[in-house]
Amino acid sequence: MTDLTPDQRARQSWMGTLAKAPPVRLEALMDALGDLPEATWLQPPEVGTVMVRGRTGGTGAAFNLGEMSLTRCALRLTSGEVGHAYVQGRDKAHARRAALIDALMQTDRAPELRAAVLEPLETEARAATLARAQKAAATKVDFFTMVRGED
Template structure:
């Protein structure tokens, strides 16, 4: 039997980044853009949305032997648009609606007519995350303590 193996293409870095941002988007951000879309395609569920657990693994010293750190709750969804695009959404937590909307926007990002709306959403999420990161850094810097060693003149 001469079976041809399907070659898997490497993951698209832009889609990977988009899925990262969609996983961190708030329900309000996702819902606002979804409601504002003019021509919505029909959305058909393929899987979920569902919530489950995944094992989080760590490595001793960052590169040593792996060990099971614990479990994390995740939600995921896979949808198919009426136009054929398939989208996936995965995120930490139990918010199945967010996972479903993330999957919808993943699928919409594959359609030429909706790319601009999805990219606008991704920019807003990235800006919010950057702002939160700056605020956190400023709060941390405000509590920073500088230690120094005083040299006595008894040499």
């Protein structure tokens, strides 16, 4: 894999955050932004499937696990920025919102969008991950063997 520039890493990060965001939460955060610019479709939202691959033991040989539905789209703002989105499932509105934020993050509105949309989503995702880890830790069982005194 080629080395990514800092800008590419940043875009990869926010696109991942938008793709994994709960659609209802993304909609609420975007509604709070008020008026958003119009965009033209380069590729309207379309639903398809992708093959999901896994690895034996997480590191072993790759194998085809199964198919997953995916929605993708691309749009262009009137100012010329292009936004893309790939989201799991069949939610065309979620893909449209993610592509619009992707395009807007390439404009001078990026700091506003980072504070109003991306940072809350990232904070909520970290909290959900921590809650899952704590719930799993609560079910942990430590097994031990008692020494019987025999050699």
